[in-house]
Amino acid sequence: MSRGRRGRRPRPRRVARRRAPLLLVALAGAIGAAGAAGCDDLSRFSTAEGEAYCGAITLGGAFRAGLSPRVQMRLSLDAGALDGPEPPGALSTYEAPDGTTPERRLLDGAPLRPISALAHDPLSRLEFGDGRERNAVYAVSASDPAAESMLVILSLRTDESVEVRLIRAGQAPPASGEALGPGQRQIFGVFRLTRRSGTCGF
Incomplete structure (x- = not known):
């Protein structure tokens, strides 16, 4: 009798039991991959x-250099091109006149x-502070061809707003005490942007 039992074929139920863990592992892997892609x-x-x-711009004077509290910003963005070779968007600024100075579009x-070259450096995946899903660094040219270029740190936030930091190192003041030209001065400003219809009023 024992010999006959050993000669029997495995029951389908046992095969199903053996395959079940493998199916669960495969399903878990697929779900994990889908979740990562979504993130x-x-x-x-x-x-x-x-x-x-x-x-x-952020109004606090401690967070500004070379920019007045009247500066506004507009951003168009193609988030799918953040890591590509082409510009993923464009920036415009507008500074309203105040009676003594005309309007300005930096x-x-x-x-x-x-x-x-930045794509091969850890700085391309810059991380700082909570609430930011992705940070990226770009260069922008001022509307004045004679002005020095600037750096932009673009932050996509978890509340679906966008934060932009505009930075220009500028030149050291001349030893003669003469004032630097507008395109040579240090610039720093933080802008918190939200999505709207239209062109932001300028």
Whole structure:
């Protein structure tokens, strides 16, 4: 009798039991991969036609250099091109006149220019502070061709707003005491932008 039992074929139920753990592992892997892809999907930050991210500079004087509290910013963005060789968007700024100075447009549709060598450096995946899903660094050119270029740190935030830091190192003041030209002065400003319809009023 024992010999006959050993000669029997395995029951299908036992085969199913053996395969079940493998199926569970495969399913868990597929779910994990889908979740990771969803976390990396930043396409919701892209602006559609007729949309822009709009906002004003942080008013605190300690957070500004070379920019007045009247500066506003507009950003168009293709989030799918953040890591590509082409500009993923463009920046414009507008500073309203105050009676003594005319309006000023430091940036006028300036493309966010990728810095190709930066893609091979950890700085390309800059992380700082909570609430930021992705940070990226670009260069922008001022509307004045004689002015020095600037750096932009673009931060896509978890509340679906966008934060922009505009930076220019500038030149050291001359020993003669003469004032630097507008395009040579140090610049720092932080802008918090939210998506709106239209062109931000300028």
